[in-house]
Amino acid sequence: MEALVFDTEGMAVQDRFPFWYDTLSQSFMPSWVTTDHPTSFYGSARMLDLGGLQLLVMSHLKVEAVRPSKLIRQADPEIFQLHLVLSGKGRAVQAGRDVEFQAGQFLLIDSSRPLAGWRGAGDDAAETLIVQFPRASLGLRSAMIGGLVAAPFSVRDGITGVLAGHLTRLVENAGAFTPQDAEALTAISLELIAAACAHQLEASASLSPESRRQALLSLIHDFIRQRLSDPDLTPETIAAAHHISVRHLYKIFQEQSTTVAAWIRRCRIEQCHRDLADIRKRSLPIQTIAARWGFTDAAHFSRTFRAAYGVSPREHRISAAGNESDL
Structure with a gap:
């Protein structure tokens, strides 16, 4: 699978921001967008469409965005966007919250609620990885997930760190995937997103057993990758680090048709x-x-x-x- 690449660098100055607005601001989630840099605007993006979800990594100078009720009434895709802020900072006003966010944080946006905010500052480009997916696909009650909308939470060790790494690798390695991989990659990504959101809400019990298993397996995989240089890496140390029995660890890998x-x-x-x-x-x-x-x-x-x-x-x-x- 190939990621679609957009870049304004080779375009005439007067065409850069209109192209950005038409190509990304409108097609990804319709919003009204303006910039403080109309004559020097720069933006680039890589987009990967897996069918069940879309990923976008974009870098741009400061923009301001508004998604009023009027636009929502005209077209609401009923999606969530989970933003992973890679660099820069910004502000979002949604769901009664007025928050600032920065690099190293996740931010959940709901297409069905009015939104206003800005991203980037001065002449420094902001870079963000966005994953977009149907709201109903998350598997968490809307009343619960509403507690995370426009409420930034940090990327840390554990499930949020695994999720951040997973999403980044998806875009970086897009060329290694085939169209047949899309369904599995979508399912894994949604399970990790649900697990990270549930963890943030301290509501892991609301996840399906399969989602909990997938989240645990992803944590274990990440733990192992970080310790490959240790010749004493054993099933016992892996199981102890995740507070499970060695027998349970073996069973998890057996379900993946392999061994630890x-x-x-x-x-x-x-x-x-x-x-x-x-x-x-x-x-x-x-x-x-x-x-x-x-x-x-x-x-x-x-x-x-x-x-x-x-x-x-x-x-x-x-x-x-x-x-x-x-x-």
């Missing part, structure tokens, strides 16, 4: 495969790279690598270097 050890091994070998092809790491000995990702036995690493990729680590490095020289 196999998943750790796959993550480690993928990191080694990437680093061995990296020209910036060409001077590092192969075993140094292997040890960096938790392989302490050179012979075991070589066997595991060959089993996964059909070539030795050395052959892979030589092949990667040869491909670069042909460019």
Whole structure:
């Protein structure tokens, strides 16, 4: 799947903001938008449409947006937008709240409620990742989720951190996905969003069992990825960190048709495969790279690598270097 890319840089100055307004401000969620920089406006965006939800990463100079009742009556898609603020700051007025937000926070916006606010300041561009999805797809009662509308909450370790990382990787790796992946990616994303919202509301009991399982699995995956370099990473330490039994941990992975050890091994070998092809790491000995990702036995690493990729680590490095020289 390819992300759609929009950029005003190569356009005539007088066309930049009108293009931005028509292409994004109107098609994503209709609003009235103005800017303090009509003659020097700059904006860029990458959009990924998974069908069940849309993701947009946009960077732009300061804009002000208003979505009054009149626009809502004309067209209300009945969606939520969850904004992950990557840089810059802003203000939002919705649902009786008047809040300021900044980088490192999530902000939930409801298309069915009047909205006003601004984003960006001075000549500094603001960057935001927005995920848009039908309000009904969240699986939480509207009265509960209303408590999060226009109420910024921070990205921290745990489920909100996992969600932020997941959404960022979706856009960054859009080209690696196929149209057949869209349904699964949508389901996983919505489950993580619901889990993060429920956690923020301290209402995890309202989630379906499947959503709770998926949220726990995502937390475990993130925990493992952060500790691949630890050769003593074991099911016991993973289970203890998540306050579950080792038996429960095994069951979670069994439902994914794998094992804890196999998943750790796959993550480690993928990191080694990437680093061995990296020209910036060409001077590092192969075993140094292997040890960096938790392989302490050179012979075991070589066997595991060959089993996964059909070539030795050395052959892979030589092949990667040869491909670069042909460019």
